[in-house]
Amino acid sequence: MSSLFNKSLSLSKDLTVTDEEFVQLRDFIYQQSGIFIAANRKYLVESRLSNRIKDLNLKSFGEYYYFLRFDANCKEELAKLFEVITTNETSFYRNPPQLKVFQEKILPVTLDEIKKKGPKKLRIWSAGCSTGEEPYTLAMILHEVLKTELPTWDIKITANDLSEAVLKAARMGRYNEYALRTTPKEIIDKYFIKKDQAYDVQPKLKNLITFAPINLSDRLMLKRNERSHIIFCRNVIIYFDDEMKKQVIESFYDNLLPGGCMLIGHSESLHNISRTFKPEHHVGTIVYRKQA
Ligand SMILES: C[S@@+](CC[C@H](N)C(=O)[O-])C[C@H]1O[C@@H](n2cnc3c(N)ncnc32)[C@H](O)[C@@H]1O
Numbered sequence: 001m002s003s004l005f006n007k008s009l010s011l012s013k014d015l016t017v018t019d020e021e022f023v024q025l026r027d028f029i030y031q032q033s034g035i036f037i038a039a040n041r042k043y044l045v046e047s048r049l050s051n052r053i054k055d056l057n058l059k060s061f062g063e064y065y066y067f068l069r070f071d072a073n074c075k076e077e078l079a080k081l082f083e084v085i086t087t088n089e090t091s092f093y094r095n096p097p098q099l100k101v102f103q104e105k106i107l108p109v110t111l112d113e114i115k116k117k118g119p120k121k122l123r124i125w126s127a128g129c130s131t132g133e134e135p136y137t138l139a140m141i142l143h144e145v146l147k148t149e150l151p152t153w154d155i156k157i158t159a160n161d162l163s164e165a166v167l168k169a170a171r172m173g174r175y176n177e178y179a180l181r182t183t184p185k186e187i188i189d190k191y192f193i194k195k196d197q198a199y200d201v202q203p204k205l206k207n208l209i210t211f212a213p214i215n216l217s218d219r220l221m222l223k224r225n226e227r228s229h230i231i232f233c234r235n236v237i238i239y240f241d242d243e244m245k246k247q248v249i250e251s252f253y254d255n256l257l258p259g260g261c262m263l264i265g266h267s268e269s270l271h272n273i274s275r276t277f278k279p280e281h282h283v284g285t286i287v288y289r290k291q292a
Contacts, residue, residue: 014050015046015050015053015054015060015061016046017042017045017046017049017061018061018062020062021060021061021062021065022039022042022045022061024062024065025045025049025061025064025065026045028065028068028069029081029085030241030244032078032081032082032215032217033082033085033086033162033215033217034215034216034217034239034240034241034244034247034248035085035086035239035240036239036240036241036244045061046061048084048085049061049064049081049084049085051084052064052077052080052081052084056077068081079163079164082162082163082164083163083164083165083166086161086162086163086166086239087239088130088131088163088166089130089235090130090131090133090134090179090235091133091178091179091180091181091182091183092133092136092137092175092179092180092182092183093137093182093183093184093187094133094134094137094182094234095234095265095266095285096182097283097284097285098263098266098284098285099137099141100284101282101283101284101285101287102138102141102230102263103141103144103145105282106230106261106263106287107141107142107145107230108145110122110229110230110261111145111146113259114229119154120152120153120154121153121154121155122142122153122154122155122156122229123155123156123158123226123227123228123229123230123257124138124155124156124157124158124228124229124230124231124232125157125158125160125225125228125230125231125232125233125255126138126157126158126159126160126232126233127160127214127216127231127232127233127236127252128160128161128162128216128233128234128235128236129159129160129161129166129167129170129211130161130163130166130170131166131169131170131175131179132159132166132169132170132171132173132201132209132211133175133179134159134232134234135157135159135170135209135211136173136191136201136205136209137183138157138232139157139205139208139209140187140190140191140205142155142157142208143191143204143205144187155208156208156209156210156226157208157209157210158209158210158212158225158226158228159209159210159211159212160211160212160213160214160216160225161211161213161214162213162214162215162216164213167211167212167213170211171211173200173201173205173206174198174199174200174201175192175198175199175200175201176197176198176199177197177199179199180192180199191205216236216248216251217240217244217247217248219247219251222248222251222252222255223251223254223255225255227255227256227257228255228256228257228260229256229257229260229261230260230261230262230263231252231255231256231260231261231262231263232262232263233248233252233262233263233264234263234264234265234268235265235267235268236265237249237264237265237268238265238267238268242272242273245273246273246274249270249273249274249277250274250276253274253276253277253290256290257290258290258291258292259289259290259291259292260289260290261280261287261288261289261290262277262287262288262290263285263287263288264288266285270288274288276290277289277290278290278291
């Protein structure tokens, strides 16, 4: 998380979660989002949910669980729960070696293939986009590769996240210097408008992206997404257990057009998760390809 978006997390926790309350909340969070919190991360539930309990004037994690299940405002509270329970760490040009492969190999080949077949229409999906740095980076790379040819293409980057709060920050497109720590200077000069200490992304990047909420654990919701040539889902499935990873990766496979590909985070792997993709080994990254 490195836009001007600020998630206020209380690290001082004076409320303690019992084992029973932890299991109830952990299972509820898993059912609602696919996010799995292991027993050794119980402290996470305590530190991240304490403020919610205080704000609602509740007395315990047990009361909070009942609020989430049965209160008239449970839908609004669920959105707040997603906001505090997700980890939104991101930055522009995250994982440069992978993006180099995308810019120099994957994207040019994909564009050529599309041109050979018919209309110049490209669809990219950034699933778990957090505060927007990833889809905006992809938009910059598209500009870098297509240059003056870009207006002749019909391009849409669909950027989704579970947390409405990060999507709001993403739509605003205003960042601080820290978000740009791995971004080349010439790219910053080209694609941002600097205002005092803030950096605003240029409208020509915003025009390529549609931000919308999604819950990756909801199969039907994923089915409704337009089919993609390329999917970026980086540093997201790391928060799921194997069962949920399998379900989400299967949905991505179904969503991809024949010959399309998927990129995941550098610490993530499809080992024991999926055999349907064909892994392509490049220097700095593995690209997972759906058969043409
Ligand atoms: C660590 S960030 C990764 C951001 C970006 N992809 C990157 O690599 O920099 C993980 C994002 O996944 C989102 N996320 C977690 N579970 C999700 C779910 N079930 N559905 C949609 N997004 C989810 C979180 O809200 C968070 O913003």
